[in-house]
Amino acid sequence: MNAPLPPASARPPGPDEVIHQSLRLRIMAALNPLPAGEMIEFTRLRALVEATDGNLGAHLATLEGAGYVATEKDFVGRKPRTRVVMTPLGRAAFRRHVAYLRSLLDEAAQ
Amino acid sequence: MSLSSADAAAALQEAAGMEQRSSRLRGYQSASPHAIIWGVIWAIGYMGNYLAPAWSNAIWIGLVVLGTVGSIVAGVADGRHAVRAEGMIELYIIYAVFVGGTLAVMAPHDVRQVAAFFPLVTAAAYGVIGAFGARRMLVIAGAIAALTLGGFFTIGDLYLPWMAVVGGGGLVLGGLWLRLV
Numbered sequence A: 001m002n003a004p005l006p007p008a009s010a011r012p013p014g015p016d017e018v019i020h021q022s023l024r025l026r027i028m029a030a031l032n033p034l035p036a037g038e039m040i041e042f043t044r045l046r047a048l049v050e051a052t053d054g055n056l057g058a059h060l061a062t063l064e065g066a067g068y069v070a071t072e073k074d075f076v077g078r079k080p081r082t083r084v085v086m087t088p089l090g091r092a093a094f095r096r097h098v099a100y101l102r103s104l105l106d107e108a109a110q
Numbered sequence B: 001m002s003l004s005s006a007d008a009a010a011a012l013q014e015a016a017g018m019e020q021r022s023s024r025l026r027g028y029q030s031a032s033p034h035a036i037i038w039g040v041i042w043a044i045g046y047m048g049n050y051l052a053p054a055w056s057n058a059i060w061i062g063l064v065v066l067g068t069v070g071s072i073v074a075g076v077a078d079g080r081h082a083v084r085a086e087g088m089i090e091l092y093i094i095y096a097v098f099v100g101g102t103l104a105v106m107a108p109h110d111v112r113q114v115a116a117f118f119p120l121v122t123a124a125a126y127g128v129i130g131a132f133g134a135r136r137m138l139v140i141a142g143a144i145a146a147l148t149l150g151g152f153f154t155i156g157d158l159y160l161p162w163m164a165v166v167g168g169g170g171l172v173l174g175g176l177w178l179r180l181v
Helices: A022-031 A042-049 A053-065 A088-109 B005-051 B053-106 B111-131 B135-154 B159-179
Strands: A069-076 A079-086
Touching: A022 A042, A022 A053, A022 A069, A022 A079, A022 A088, A022 B005, A042 A053, A042 A079, A042 B005, A053 A069, A079 A088, A088 B005, B005 B053, B005 B111, B005 B135, B005 B159, B053 B111, B111 B135, B111 B159, B135 B159
Parallel strands: none
Antiparallel strands: A069 A079
């Protein structure tokens, strides 16, 4: 969140419409501080972003469709487990979106 | 889609808050196995110290080696890999030098003083981390310090079992709490 602002000419043309939705923004913001490639369990992410199973699943499907996150399903013993990871494409898109938001504030302040 | 600056400010605030929360919880997750490992070490060590005082040095040396290896393994497995493992080793060296140096200079004569000193140093370390925003660490630090000092000044001969059950058990519970979101 503390990256320097891009010059106005380099400002992204608009918000990322996939990320801009409130829960998807929270999901991406929750994943962004994790080290590259680190997965987080679905249940932990659900508690972190304070969403229901169905809601989180639907928004993760949208983010996965855009290539911003990837999910992996496996079993721990007999218990199914779903894990989520932010892709490099998703990380770049999140940074661009944040840069766009900051540029709006920057312009409003001028 | 067009956004107003107010929309942008609200979205940035929401994202920043979530990033901060995620980062803090990730830190707790990293700290959790260390608290659990050392809680178990304390429980075994203090109880061993009470039941077999003649063997206390051997017991503690064995347990500290075991705990250090366990913590290094947990640090490496945590996912932040080499940098974290190196940091862990440095942390243990600093801790060992500080504790060893202080014990040598202050030369306590009572086993209860030594038994209280390690948890108080641990509580101070947790408290320092907690002071920079990790509130759960601050709560654990306060609990360890209160139980250590409370027991020291009120419990006589049963201080070592007290530290085994309440100190070690408390640290394990603290570690489990750190895993929760």
